[in-house]
Amino acid sequence: xxxxxxxxxxxxxxxxxxxxxxxxxxxxxxxxxxxxxxxxxxxxxxxxxxxxxxxxxxxxxxxxxxxxxxxxxxxxxxxxxxxxxxxxxxxxxxxxxxxxxxxxxxxxxxxxxxxxxxxxxxxxxxxxxxxxxxxxxxxxxxxxxxxxxxxxxxxxxxxxxxxxxxxxxxxxxxxxxxxxxxxxxxxxxxxxxxxxxxxxxxxxxxxxxxxxxxxxxxxxxxxxxxxxxx
Amino acid sequence: xxxxxxxxxxxxxxxxxxxxxxxxxxxxxxxxxxxxxxxxxxxxxxxxxxxxxxxxxxxxxxxxxxxxxxxxxxxxxxxxxxxxxxxxxxxxxxxxxxxxxxxxxxxxxxxxxxxxxxxxxxxxxxxxxxxxxxxxxxxxxxxxxxxxxxxxxxxxxxxxxxxxxxxxxxxxxxxxxxxxxxxxxxxxxxxxxxxxxxxxxxxxxxxxxxxxxxxxxxxxxxxxxxxxxx
DNA sequence: CATTTTAAATGAACGGCATTCATTTAGTGG
DNA sequence: CCACTAAATGAATGCCGTTCATTTAAAATG
Numbered sequence: 266x267x268x269x270x271x272x273x274x275x276x277x278x279x280x281x282x283x284x285x286x287x288x289x290x291x292x293x294x295x296x297x298x299x300x301x302x303x304x305x306x307x308x309x310x311x312x313x314x315x316x317x318x319x320x321x322x323x324x325x326x327x328x329x330x331x332x333x334x335x336x337x338x339x340x341x342x343x344x345x346x347x348x349x350x351x352x353x354x355x356x357x358x359x360x361x362x363x364x365x366x367x368x369x370x371x372x373x374x375x376x377x378x379x380x381x382x383x384x385x386x387x388x389x390x391x392x393x394x395x396x397x398x399x400x401x402x403x404x405x406x407x408x409x410x411x412x413x414x415x416x417x418x419x420x421x422x423x424x425x426x427x428x429x430x431x432x433x434x435x436x437x438x439x440x441x442x443x444x445x446x447x448x449x450x451x452x453x454x455x456x457x458x459x460x461x462x463x464x465x466x467x468x469x470x471x472x473x474x475x476x477x478x479x480x481x482x483x484x485x486x487x488x489x490x491x492x493x494x495x
Numbered sequence: 496x497x498x499x500x501x502x503x504x505x506x507x508x509x510x511x512x513x514x515x516x517x518x519x520x521x522x523x524x525x526x527x528x529x530x531x532x533x534x535x536x537x538x539x540x541x542x543x544x545x546x547x548x549x550x551x552x553x554x555x556x557x558x559x560x561x562x563x564x565x566x567x568x569x570x571x572x573x574x575x576x577x578x579x580x581x582x583x584x585x586x587x588x589x590x591x592x593x594x595x596x597x598x599x600x601x602x603x604x605x606x607x608x609x610x611x612x613x614x615x616x617x618x619x620x621x622x623x624x625x626x627x628x629x630x631x632x633x634x635x636x637x638x639x640x641x642x643x644x645x646x647x648x649x650x651x652x653x654x655x656x657x658x659x660x661x662x663x664x665x666x667x668x669x670x671x672x673x674x675x676x677x678x679x680x681x682x683x684x685x686x687x688x689x690x691x692x693x694x695x696x697x698x699x700x701x702x703x704x705x706x707x708x709x710x711x712x713x714x715x716x717x718x719x720x721x722x723x724x725x
Numbered sequence: 726c727a728t729t730t731t732a733a734a735t736g737a738a739c740g741g742c743a744t745t746c747a748t749t750t751a752g753t754g755g
Numbered sequence: 756c757c758a759c760t761a762a763a764t765g766a767a768t769g770c771c772g773t774t775c776a777t778t779t780a781a782a783a784t785g
Contacts, residue, residue: 295734317770318771318773319771327735328735328736329736329772329773330735330736330773330774331734333772333774334733338772338773339771339773383617384617386617387614387616390664390667390668390670390671391667391670391672391675393672393674394676394677395678395680395681401678401681401685401688404688405685405687405688407688408685408688409687409688411691412691418691419694419695420710421694422676422691422692422694422695422703422707423695423703423707424707424710426704426711427665427708427710427714429664429668430661430664430665430668430708431661431664431711432664433660433664433667434620434659434661434663435660435664437616437620437621437660437663438659438660440621441620442623444623445622445623445624447624447625448624448625448631449625450625451625451631455632455634455635455638456635457638457639457642458634458635458637458639460648461648464648464649464651465649465652467649468649476653477652477653477654477657478657478660480650480653480719481657481660481719484657484714484715484718484719485718486718487714487718488716488718489710489714524762524763525762525763547741547743548742548743549743557764560745560746560763560764560765560766561762561763563745564761564763568743569743
């Protein structure tokens with residue numbers, strides 16, 4: 266979708282300089298963009314276990330060491346992938362719609378994108394935004410939406426962080442096995458929990474992770490929405 | 496070998512299970528308990544980067560391969576550590592106090608314990624409770640408290656999961672660098688976000704992670720607390 | 726055009742990692 | 756006393772990310 270393009274003609278853009286006018290370099294077989302899309306494809310095909318620098322190099326028909334001319338570490342590649350994925354997070358509704366629905370769209374799409382990429386979460390969570398331009402653009406769109414909705418400025422960042430923390434934790438939850446709450450042989454010694462799990466299973470046909478996410482998200486929406494000015 | 500698995504004088508014999516005289520195999524040098532506490536000590540001293548099977552074996556004066564008689568993988572050790580740490584999470588108030596304060600105590604202590612052990616979060620989040628008895632005991636205490644507070648049974652597990660997701664995400668947030676939101680050279684193109692970050696910095700002396708955690712936790716408490724029967 | 730410069734690619738290393746396995750050791754139970 | 760077995764050994768395996776001296780070839784220089 267639209268998401269987070271923006272960044273109007275940034276002069277010192279850190280990414281994507283396809284060709285050099287002033288000259289030194291030579292032929293270009295590899296660049297950060299190609300590495301990023303190849304990495305994303307490889308992860309899609311082989312998962313994060315199969316995602317190695319050697320495997321990545323192989324899909325690009327290149328020696329592993331060649332990657333290090335464009336990227337300084339495997340973590341660097343993960344940062345590129347993370348930033349790329351963030352552009353799939355839906356922030357469109359922050360420009361026009363009501364705040365609650367904008368947050369819902371954003372939160373669900375954010376969770377859905379990264380529930381398939383949970384190994385990136387430890388990377389995102391501590392990554393300076395300056396190293397991830399598309400992520401920064403997402404924050405700008407969300408901040409603008411919060412401001413438009415009447416949030417006091419000093420509460421905007423903590424509120425976004427609270428939502429994000431919930432989203433990241435919930436992304437892990439999506440990947441949990443269905444029988445994660447099965448107490449097995451110890452069920453007898455945990456009666457309250459065991460019966461609560463039973464009632465859950467008897468409940469709706471919705472996926473448990475979705476029920477919990479909806480419940481928590483609506484609670485956060487109500488509680489944090491109250492911070493807005495009248 | 497020469498009767499010397501390295502320097503005989505080990506400056507820090509941390510743990511000790513019954514030790515046999517000669518350096519050769521004997522009975523009971525190692526068990527899961529000793530491995531768990533040694534792992535915890537090692538992690539405390541060297542962090543998760545320094546936590547390797549070889550390093551763990553060294554602190555136990557044992558060959559790395561010996562560990563595999565008691566543990567089937569490194570992940571197994573992490574599970575043991577995780578379960579041990581969970582016993583430091585405070586669930587006492589669920590037995591008697593008001594529900595809100597019990598959840599506060601639980602959530603803050605849960606976050607504090609695992610903010611120093613974020614590499615365990617991907618393990619916990621997907622681990623069947625049957626493999627972690629102390630974790631299961633925590634869920635039993637929390638479930639009992641929710642039930643006592645008037646929660647309908649079918650909402651207990653989703654509510655706990657929502658809290659937990661927020662807690663895990665917030666644990667990462669604690670570890671983020673202080674300048675994570677510094678936009679650097681791109682500040683000009685993200686005015687709303689940049690000014691929100693500025694207002695944050697001007698704000699209270701509380702740690703940003705604590706402000707966000709408190710904000711989100713209180714919102715969840717209000718929103719989810721409303722699910723209780725009158 | 727010849728020469729210099731330089732980014733990019735190569736392939737052979739390196740050290741570290743988790744894990745496996747044949748073997749050895751020493752207590753234990755028949 | 757002997758057979759059995761749990762537990763520790765150390766060597767070996769196969770990956771992994773990363774480094775580095777070297778080569779390649781296109782552009783810049785004059």
